[in-house]
Amino acid sequence: MVMKLDQPVIPFRSINTPDISDISEELSIFTSDLSESMATPNRDLAWKIAPNLLISFKYAWAGLRYAFVTQRNFRIHTLIGVLAISLGVFLHLKPIELSIIGITIGLVLALELLNTAIESVVDLTVKQSYHELAKIAKDCAAGAVLISALAALLVAGTLLLPPLLTVIKSAL
Numbered sequence: 005m006v007m008k009l010d011q012p013v014i015p016f017r018s019i020n021t022p023d024i025s026d027i028s029e030e031l032s033i034f035t036s037d038l039s040e041s042m043a044t045p046n047r048d049l050a051w052k053i054a055p056n057l058l059i060s061f062k063y064a065w066a067g068l069r070y071a072f073v074t075q076r077n078f079r080i081h082t083l084i085g086v087l088a089i090s091l092g093v094f095l096h097l098k099p100i101e102l103s104i105i106g107i108t109i110g111l112v113l114a115l116e117l118l119n120t121a122i123e124s125v126v127d128l129t130v131k132q133s134y135h136e137l138a139k140i141a142k143d144c145a146a147g148a149v150l151i152s153a154l155a156a157l158l159v160a161g162t163l164l165l166p167p168l169l170t171v172i173k174s175a176l
């Protein structure tokens with residue numbers, strides 16, 4: 005198609021094409037909004053907000069105490085964790101091996117805490133009534149703990165069992 009010469013030439017930056025400075029201005033407004041909302045999070049629904057880091061630690065410690073006192077599985081996993089680390093030190097495991105055991109124990113305990121948190125939220129929501137979604141939430145949370153415990157068993161079997169058997173054999 006041949007363009008007639010007397011046709012108005014549409015400039016490359018037409019009225020519909022946003023100016024790059026407009027885009028960067030909008031972007032800076034958006035990012036400043038975002039950083040503002042991150043600096044002052046909207047926590048209107050929270051009953052109380054920890055005023056400083058020390059108080060946050062106090063609440064975290066209260067959560068750990070609650071889980072330890074009320075959750076039998078948390079106590080069992082804590083005991084097994086302490087025994088596994090002690091055994092690892094006794095067997096002179098390498099720092100990397102002790103670290104892997106430590107990470108695995110930490111994962112199990114952290115998932116136990118999340119399981120307890122999910123149970124509490126579910127109970128708070130549905131109270132003592134049966135709900136299929138409550139069942140799914142609790143069963144999946146318990147499943148997550150089970151997976152981490154099986155992984156911990158695998159790690160313990162791989163890293164602790166061979167040197168332990170060597171020590172036992174040499175003692176016999």
Ligand SMILES: Nc1ncnc2c1ncn2[C@@H]1O[C@H](COP(=O)(O)OP(=O)(O)OP(=O)(O)O)[C@@H](O)[C@H]1O
Nearest residue numbers: 075119123130132133134135136138139142143146
């Ligand atoms: N409100 C509910 N609606 C449906 N099913 C529920 C409800 N509450 C509990 N259940 C079922 O009963 C199971 C046991 O509930 P519970 O609250 O004791 O959790 P749990 O994971 O066994 O606790 P823990 O980790 O302390 O052993 C859940 O896994 C779920 O299958």
